[in-house]
Amino acid sequence: MHPLIRYVIVLAAVPVFTTAAVHAHKSPSPDRNAQAKAVMEASFQAKGQAGMDRLDQDKTQALCSLHAPAAPPAGAAAKVLAANQAMVKLPSDGKFLGDWKRGQAIAEEGKGEQYSDDPTKPSGGNCYACHELDKQQIAYGTIGPSLYHYGKNRGRSEPMLKLTWSMLYDMKGYTVCSAMPRFGSKGILTEQQLKDVMALLYDPDSPVNK
Amino acid sequence: MRLKIGKLTFWLTIVAGAGTSLAGSLVWAQTAPDPVAEYRAMFGDDNPAVLWTLRGQDLWKEVRGSKHVSLAKSCDLGMGTGIIKGAYAHLPRYFADTKKVQDMESRLLTCMVDGQGMDKAAILKNRFGEGDRKSDLEALAAYVVDASNGVAISLPLEHPEEKRAYALGKAIFFYRAGTHDFSCASCHGQVGKRIRLQQLPDLAGPGKDARDTYATWPAYRVSQGEVRTMEWRIGDCFRQQRLPQLKYGSEAAIDLTMFLAKNAEGGKMAAPGLKR
Numbered sequence: 001m002h003p004l005i006r007y008v009i010v011l012a013a014v015p016v017f018t019t020a021a022v023h024a025h026k027s028p029s030p031d032r033n034a035q036a037k038a039v040m041e042a043s044f045q046a047k048g049q050a051g052m053d054r055l056d057q058d059k060t061q062a063l064c065s066l067h068a069p070a071a072p073p074a075g076a077a078a079k080v081l082a083a084n085q086a087m088v089k090l091p092s093d094g095k096f097l098g099d100w101k102r103g104q105a106i107a108e109e110g111k112g113e114q115y116s117d118d119p120t121k122p123s124g125g126n127c128y129a130c131h132e133l134d135k136q137q138i139a140y141g142t143i144g145p146s147l148y149h150y151g152k153n154r155g156r157s158e159p160m161l162k163l164t165w166s167m168l169y170d171m172k173g174y175t176v177c178s179a180m181p182r183f184g185s186k187g188i189l190t191e192q193q194l195k196d197v198m199a200l201l202y203d204p205d206s207p208v209n210k
Numbered sequence: 211m212r213l214k215i216g217k218l219t220f221w222l223t224i225v226a227g228a229g230t231s232l233a234g235s236l237v238w239a240q241t242a243p244d245p246v247a248e249y250r251a252m253f254g255d256d257n258p259a260v261l262w263t264l265r266g267q268d269l270w271k272e273v274r275g276s277k278h279v280s281l282a283k284s285c286d287l288g289m290g291t292g293i294i295k296g297a298y299a300h301l302p303r304y305f306a307d308t309k310k311v312q313d314m315e316s317r318l319l320t321c322m323v324d325g326q327g328m329d330k331a332a333i334l335k336n337r338f339g340e341g342d343r344k345s346d347l348e349a350l351a352a353y354v355v356d357a358s359n360g361v362a363i364s365l366p367l368e369h370p371e372e373k374r375a376y377a378l379g380k381a382i383f384f385y386r387a388g389t390h391d392f393s394c395a396s397c398h399g400q401v402g403k404r405i406r407l408q409q410l411p412d413l414a415g416p417g418k419d420a421r422d423t424y425a426t427w428p429a430y431r432v433s434q435g436e437v438r439t440m441e442w443r444i445g446d447c448f449r450q451q452r453l454p455q456l457k458y459g460s461e462a463a464i465d466l467t468m469f470l471a472k473n474a475e476g477g478k479m480a481a482p483g484l485k486r
Contacts, residue, residue: 032381033381033385035378035381036378036381036382036385037385039378039382039461039462039465040382040385040462042460042461042462043456043457043460043461043462043463044448044453044454044455044456044457044460044462045454045455045457046454046455047454047455050388050449050452050453050454050455051454052454054387054388054389054452054453054454055387055388055453055454056387057385057386057387060391061386061387061391064386064391065381065384065385065386065393068384068386068393068395068399069384069395069399069414069415113388113389113390113452114449114450114452115449115454115455116449128406129405129406130405139406139407140406141403141404141405141406141408142402142403142404143396143397143400143403143404143405143410172391179392179396181389181390181391181392182391186389186390186391187389188389188390
């Protein structure tokens with residue numbers, strides 16, 4: 001190739017690189033997560049049940065971090081939403097409802113999965129931390145919507161039970177960047193615990209529906 | 211001083227009783243729109259943190275370590291050697307001697323270890339006091355921050371490393387991970403929310419919540435009976451996020467503090483504060 005032609009090609013390529021650099025400054029850097037993780041890897045140490053693998057992000061976590069506080073792009077969000085929906089396992093015996101009293105204890109319990117918690121004990125759901133559930137427990141949080149009269153307002157049809165089960169199991173299948181943990185997909189609650197929480201929401205005797 | 215401590219003990223007794231009823235009495239919570247604020251008001255000017263501040267003052271002036279020097283004669287918190295007035299309101303910042311951005315805690319550690327020749331492992335082992343085992347770092351933190359009372363938080367981020375720390379702090383603030391998918395923003399990304407009865411400040415960007423929160427740390431934590439610093443606060447948030455343990459003086463702690471401090475810019479320091 002003639003040296004002059006090569007020179008012209010190089011010159012032509014320069015503006016492309018410049019534009020790319022400016023653009024990267026304006027939108028969230030694609031490796032913002034990687035940069036955060038590199039710092040965190042050097043800044044944390046495993047303790048108790050919380051190993052360093054807790055810093056690894058899955059696709060949902062990565063997508064919802066990268067653009068935050070802005071919402072992720074619709075196309076990528078739809079894919080991750082579908083992947084979370086596909087995670088849901090319905091109850092093996094087809095029964096959605098357990099014992100609402102046990103469900104209430106699970107809803108009150110905030111411990112579970114922290115390095116300060118006993119890993120041999122079952123985790124709580126900590127529902128009251130974010131949701132109003134009934135009129136007895138007034139020490140409830142407001143990050144999530146009120147669930148008072150949840151079952152009373154919805155009835156107990158099969159599709160409705162299935163929907164609620166799926167939301168408890170993996171809320172990211174409905175609102176991709178929801179603040180709510182994926183209690184089933186992430187193995188926080190067992191199938192029986194999920195049934196008990198379902199009963200808390202749906203049982204006519206539960207304080208939620210009084 | 212004797213009188214002051216006597217008065218403190220009196221108030222602490224009252225508050226210990228109130229704490230018990232706070233946990234037990236839902237009725238009170240129903241009638242009081244912000245029980246934590248009422249509870250705080252009961253202390254008036256009597257913040258037990260004064261005990262930490264006084265001990266911190268002694269520690270600051272004491273000749274210690276293998277290098278036989280006081281912090282007052284050797285420690286530069288960014289305003290010049292020995293100067294503490296206003297120092298906290300301009301931290302974290304870049305320090306040329308360590309070539310790092312440092313927050314108050316990591317800088318105090320540098321001063322004690324490199325400046326005074328004290329044993330790093332021993333200081334870190336005692337970083338969070340408990341009962342009779344008091345932390346030098348927490349006492350020094352109370353003393354240093356007290357000297358910024360009324361000073362406006364200001365971080366110009368002039369050094370590229372300071373800008374970098376802010377950007378990384380922001381990335382960490384929004385970084386979701388762990389069994390529960392939580393990031394700092396899961397709890398601190400909206401205005402006017404609470405967890406159980408505890409109000410959650412919105413710390414995701416500049417604003418009143420960001421200013422009021424940052425300006426009142428370090429703080430005397432009534433439920434723990436100790437003065438805690440921002441590094442303790444951030445570390446305990448990460449525990450609840452189900453992440454591993456945050457290392458004291460680590461880059462993530464400093465970067466995140468930089469993000470929170472910058473968002474609090476313009477707020478006037480009012481620490482040590484008083485927290486539930």
